[in-house]
Amino acid sequence: MASDIKAQVSRAKREDKIATGILMAIVAFIFILLAALIVYIIASGAQKAFDPSFLTGKPEQFKEGGGIGPELFNSFYLLVLTMIISVPLSLGAAIYLVEYAPGNRVTHIIKTVIEVLSSLPSIVVGLFGFLLFVIYFGWGFSIISGAFALTIFNIPLLVRVIQQALESVPTTQRDAGLALGLTRWETTIHILLPTAMPAIITGIILSAGRVFGEAAALIYTAGQSAPMLDFTCLDFSSPTCPWNIFRPAETLAVHIWKINSEGVVPDLAAISNGTAAVLMICVLLFNLIARFVGKRVGKKLVAE
Amino acid sequence: MMQITERDTRGAAVEAEMREPVLATHDVGVRYDETKVALSGVNLEFAAGEVTSLIGPSGCGKSTFLRCLNLMNREIPHCHIDGEIVYDGHNINTPDENLYELRQSIGMVFQIPNPFRKSIRDNITFAPRCHGIKDKKRLDEIVETSLVKAALWDEVKDKLDKSAYALSGGQRQRLCIARTLAMNPKVVLMDEPCSALDPIATFSIEDTIGQIAGEGISVIIVTHNIEQAARISDKTAYFLLGEVVEWGDTDAVFSDPKDKRTQDYLTGRFG
Numbered sequence: 001m002a003s004d005i006k007a008q009v010s011r012a013k014r015e016d017k018i019a020t021g022i023l024m025a026i027v028a029f030i031f032i033l034l035a036a037l038i039v040y041i042i043a044s045g046a047q048k049a050f051d052p053s054f055l056t057g058k059p060e061q062f063k064e065g066g067g068i069g070p071e072l073f074n075s076f077y078l079l080v081l082t083m084i085i086s087v088p089l090s091l092g093a094a095i096y097l098v099e100y101a102p103g104n105r106v107t108h109i110i111k112t113v114i115e116v117l118s119s120l121p122s123i124v125v126g127l128f129g130f131l132l133f134v135i136y137f138g139w140g141f142s143i144i145s146g147a148f149a150l151t152i153f154n155i156p157l158l159v160r161v162i163q164q165a166l167e168s169v170p171t172t173q174r175d176a177g178l179a180l181g182l183t184r185w186e187t188t189i190h191i192l193l194p195t196a197m198p199a200i201i202t203g204i205i206l207s208a209g210r211v212f213g214e215a216a217a218l219i220y221t222a223g224q225s226a227p228m229l230d231f232t233c234l235d236f237s238s239p240t241c242p243w244n245i246f247r248p249a250e251t252l253a254v255h256i257w258k259i260n261s262e263g264v265v266p267d268l269a270a271i272s273n274g275t276a277a278v279l280m281i282c283v284l285l286f287n288l289i290a291r292f293v294g295k296r297v298g299k300k301l302v303a304e
Numbered sequence: 305m306m307q308i309t310e311r312d313t314r315g316a317a318v319e320a321e322m323r324e325p326v327l328a329t330h331d332v333g334v335r336y337d338e339t340k341v342a343l344s345g346v347n348l349e350f351a352a353g354e355v356t357s358l359i360g361p362s363g364c365g366k367s368t369f370l371r372c373l374n375l376m377n378r379e380i381p382h383c384h385i386d387g388e389i390v391y392d393g394h395n396i397n398t399p400d401e402n403l404y405e406l407r408q409s410i411g412m413v414f415q416i417p418n419p420f421r422k423s424i425r426d427n428i429t430f431a432p433r434c435h436g437i438k439d440k441k442r443l444d445e446i447v448e449t450s451l452v453k454a455a456l457w458d459e460v461k462d463k464l465d466k467s468a469y470a471l472s473g474g475q476r477q478r479l480c481i482a483r484t485l486a487m488n489p490k491v492v493l494m495d496e497p498c499s500a501l502d503p504i505a506t507f508s509i510e511d512t513i514g515q516i517a518g519e520g521i522s523v524i525i526v527t528h529n530i531e532q533a534a535r536i537s538d539k540t541a542y543f544l545l546g547e548v549v550e551w552g553d554t555d556a557v558f559s560d561p562k563d564k565r566t567q568d569y570l571t572g573r574f575g
């Protein structure tokens with residue numbers, strides 16, 4: 001009997017060891033693959049990526065030595081606009097779904113739709129945006145068309161992140177608020193949102209990284225041309241005014257795609273690598289910021 | 305006998321108030337999902353300054369009943385409350401009852417201490433501010449008086465701006481009590497407030513309960529701890545399978561239960 005148990009225990013231990021070993025091997029493989037990719041991308045573009053004249057310069061059609069100044073600006077401008085539109089919408093939707101209508105049939109349908117939307121290929125979102133914003137609304141290839149396409153692309157993810165953040169706040173916190181005679185709105189705004197805020201902020205910043213690197217949704221909405229911008233121009237209808245939301249605006253990711261598919265500049269590879277490195281560094285920064293800000297906000301809100 | 309002399313010292317005002325129940329239920333029943341009856345035919349009365357214990361085996365509807373009294377069950381979409389709940393002379397179980405006012409006068413303390421993720425001070429001032437008290441001095445007063453009433457003031461007066469999560473479990477629970485007292489309630493409902501606490505913290509909560517009742521507040525407490533019920537309550541109600549089997553003065557219920565089932569439960573022969 002005793003030896004039976006002993007054998008069983010040692011077998012369980014052995015199995016545990018093997019499982020741990022296999023899992024670690026898988027993790028190590030994935031980690032090395034991703035790390036190598038990141039290092040490779042940054043290394044092959046580093047020379048350009050840290051060159052100020054490349055970062056601010058004007059793109060060239062036929063000559064060597066073009067820069068990515070307008071693309072860099074466009075990427076950030078589009079990102080900010082997209083976030084201004086999609087964060088409030090997602091926040092509202094998530095609050096409604098979690099706090100106001102949990103568990104009924106409509107909520108269920110909406111949740112399913114959001115899940116389906118989140119797995120929609122981004123090129124489909126782009127073509128839909130092309131039909132609706134570019135053609136039907138007549139906004140043409142423009143920043144605003146791009147921002148709305150990116151919003152469609154971003155909302156499903158953002159709603160899910162905020163939903164999960166709200167759901168992870170213990171029910172006892174809701175009860176506490178309601179039992180003090182607060183309305184659902186007061187409870188949500190003053191108790192649940194602050195508690196969920198670190199997770200929400202982290203989610204927003206991570207989704208920003210995804211939006212920043214998106215190309216397919218923008219090719220047919222924000223367009224593929226980047227006129228040089230004139231930051232002294234205050235005429236909001238001029239195509240060279242950086243703030244004009246109706247001008248076409250190629251972003252970094254679209255630039256990489258375009259240069260590789262139809263570029264004729266001699267230093268094509270260098271420009272493409274440099275742009276990719278810049279993109280990669282920005283996305284990495286977003287991730288680091290997300291962690292840092294998430295932690296800080298968390299500490300601050302619990303008054304520690 | 306002892307209880308009567310104790311009450312005499314509480315003053316005539318409280319004494320006069322005590323004759324009329326502050327809260328009473330007539331034939332209260334609860335259904336979940338229209339078909340699942342969790343509670344039926346509960347008739348109880350709660351007087352000011354009195355502590356009432358609700359005891360009984362798990363799943364027999366004590367929490368469900370407690371959550372009727374401040375209409376917290378309304379927050380559960382598939383929960384339906386029948387019968388009359390009379391507070392302050394009128395039936396509150398009506399669709400147009402103002403839940404937000406009601407819950408200020410009928411406070412609730414939960415099983416797991418659930419302070420907000422805010423500072424100790426903000427935990428207490430948060431609800432009063434939402435209800436429109438803005439004056440800084442008045443808020444400071446509220447913080448002090450409610451912490452004193454909850455017997456927590458001495459322990460936290462120097463760290464009011466620290467996080468509530470830096471407190472021990474027992475302190476957190478007393479903070480939750482203080483937060484409830486800040487609303488000046490007439491009734492305080494407690495659902496197993498000590499079940500997550502060690503004996504020492506439990507005794508200090510029991511002390512606090514005694515003090516609150518001394519202020520003329522009616523305390524209704526669900527507990528699984530029979531000795532606790534005997535120690536702290538004036539009245540005891542025994543719940544079984546969604547009904548009240550026995551209700552009366554704690555001394556009487558414990559020394560001479562009328563119902564055989566109560567006797568079995570109290571002597572541990574239940575089930």
Ligand SMILES: Nc1ncnc2c1ncn2[C@@H]1O[C@H](COP(=O)(O)OP(=O)(O)OP(=O)(O)O)[C@@H](O)[C@H]1O
Binds near residue numbers: 336337366
């Ligand atoms: N939200 C709910 N939905 C459906 N049924 C519920 C819900 N809450 C409670 N019930 C049911 O109502 C009955 C009474 O539950 P209740 O929580 O009131 O018991 P209790 O006496 O407080 O038990 P315990 O001592 O374990 O806390 C149980 O059968 C339970 O399954």
Ligand SMILES: [Mg+2]
Binds near residue numbers: 366367368495526
């Ligand atoms: Mg219970």
